Amino acid sequence: MTLPAFEYHRPSTLSEGLKLLKNNAGKTRPLAGGTDLLNNMKVGLNPAEVLVDLTGIESLSSIECAVNQPVKVGAAATIWDLVQRAEVKENLTALYQAGCGVGAIQLQQMGTVGGNLCQDTRCWFYNQTKHWRRARPLCYKTGGDQCLAMKKSERCHAAFCSDVAPALIAYDATVKLSSADGEREISLADFYTRDGKTYNVLQAGEILSEITVPAGAWQTKSAYVKLRSRKSIDFPQAGVAIAVTEEGGKLTGGKLVLTALGSGPMDIKGAGNLFKGLSVDSLDVEKISSLARECAAAAANDVLPVANMTWRPAYRRRMVEILIEESLKKIFINK
Amino acid sequence: MATKQIIVLNVNGDDHEILVKPQQTLLEVLRETLGFTGTKQGCNEGSCGACTVLVNNKPTLACSTLAVAAVGKEIMTIEGLAGQDGTLHPIQKSFVENGAIQCGFCTPGMVMSTKSLLDRNPNPSEEEIKEGLSGNLCRCTGYAKIIKAVKAVAAG
Incomplete structure (x- = not known):
């Protein structure tokens, strides 16, 4: 498969890049690491007549990262450059584990943080060659009026498979969205729509330009665990990020965020209360198992795996509790 | 266009x-x-x-x-990677000596990933070697000898 023809621009300033995106709105896509976009384009997905390569914009590749300070990451900074920093590795464990879980080393060194957050949703019926797809009717994501994975559904159920997004949401990260007409800052959780077709809130000509992890993240204990067929390369079949805060030996709150179990990352609302007030010393293997069961029950209504990836939805749903348990063990027992 | x-x-x-x-x-x-x-x-x-x-x-x-x-x-x-006169790079030499090549199709990618790994970490553990080469698939499944070859070149 070869790439279709397109125009290529590599602006050196953000304003120049945003102007190009605005002038070509509707027929352009931003390009960064290329690991998702270019391979999708080879099979006729993510069509674009113009690609605007953001990697020439220096400000988009910067990383400001110091302990106890907000972390500011340019969207075109690579996953590798962010997560291999000693401060991240030692303190922001879920982010480190999520970054190391992305594909393999090549993909971490090429792929960007912004690209990982904006990656296209995935589905068996969508991530196929043009010829394979031609044998079936169009689905919501390819311009049709049905979901091939979940019949009679009124929306697209393609799965959102980012590893980095759940970890960043667990830290309450925010994102800056920039366009030629201005900027806005929203929480990363609100960036996603949970619809497989239009899976984020980006408008035409707008890009995700910066990610901010609040200073509070440095005080958390966190972990990310991913379910996949092999230990590398594969996208998650399910993923769990947990970040908890502690004071005087007691948990004061926490976040549980799931990925690859629906069309967007899921911030499980009831989880914080389940963590609150627990004594850290009391969290032995047994207590962690029962806490994981409670967390999984709280997540049960949000989780909606469908038959659009290798492993069966029932198995992926069942694994949520196990993954939560593993994450909690990583935080409180293995450390 | x-x-x-x-x-x-x-x-x-x-x-x-x-x-x-x-x-x-x-x-x-x-x-x-x-x-x-x-x-x-x-x-x-x-x-x-x-x-x-x-x-x-x-x-x-x-x-x-x-x-x-x-x-x-x-x-x-x-x-x-090889010298101007065709002398093999130590990584290539180690792959040859350890029989880390079966059909040879994955070998150039494996060798380049090994170079990158050893540039970052000259003395990787077996786990680090596996992780460093985890983005390279060998369709002959000859991983054991590839790992042996990387260990050998790291050991000098």
């Missing part, structure tokens, strides 16, 4: 002035325009690692990189 353009690519220390279309991948240009056929096309979708080259010393999948995006960067392919 998509008019050809003249670019200069620095491959293995030499500048090459070539005419490319924007949609040509680095892999296509290396193999078909410049004749560096040591870099292999495997899955062509960023999964197998057979096309791994070093771009500014970072292991990079040439199938998922546009040639036009590699302008101004230093590209190293498997052809750039």
Whole structure:
């Protein structure tokens, strides 16, 4: 498969890049690491007549990262450059584990943080060659009026498979969205729509330009665990990020965020209360198992795996509790 | 739309002035325009690692990189690893001596990933070797000897 023809621009300033995106709105896509976009384009997905390569914009590749300070990451900074920093590795464990879980080393060194957050949703019926797809009717994501994975559904159920997004949401990260007409800052959780077709809130000509992890993240204990067929390369079949805060030996709150179990990352609302007030010393293997069961029950209504990836939805749903348990063990027992 | 353009690519220390279309991948240009056929096309979708080259010393999948995006960067392919007189690089030598080559198709990618790994970490543990090469698939499943070869070259 070869790439279709397109125009290529590599602006050196953000304003120049945003102007190009605005002038070509509707027929352009931003390009960064290329690991998702270019391979999708080879099979006729993510069509674009113009690609605007953001990697020439220096400000988009910067990383400001110091302990106890907000972390500011340019969207075109690579996953590798962010997560291999000693401060991240030692303190922001879920982010480190999520970054190391992305594909393999090549993909971490090429792929960007912004690209990982904006990656296209995935589905068996969508991530196929043009010829394979031609044998079936169009689905919501390819311009049709049905979901091939979940019949009679009124929306697209393609799965959102980012590893980095759940970890960043667990830290309450925010994102800056920039366009030629201005900027806005929203929480990363609100960036996603949970619809497989239009899976984020980006408008035409707008890009995700910066990610901010609040200073509070440095005080958390966190972990990310991913379910996949092999230990590398594969996208998650399910993923769990947990970040908890502690004071005087007691948990004061926490976040549980799931990925690859629906069309967007899921911030499980009831989880914080389940963590609150627990004594850290009391969290032995047994207590962690029962806490994981409670967390999984709280997540049960949000989780909606469908038959659009290798492993069966029932198995992926069942694994949520196990993954939560593993994450909690990583935080409180293995450390 | 998509008019050809003249670019200069620095491959293995030499500048090459070539005419490319924007949609040509680095892999296509290396193999078909410049004749560096040591870099292999495997899955062509960023999964197998057979096309791994070093771009500014970072292991990079040439199938998922546009040639036009590699302008101004230093590209190293498997052809750039051996000496001018054909003397094998220690990594290549170790692969040969340890029988870490079966069909040989994944070997250029494996060798380039090994170079990147050893540049970052000259004494990797077995786990670190496995992790460093986890983006390279061997369809002959000859992993044990590949790991042995990397260990041997790291041990000097």
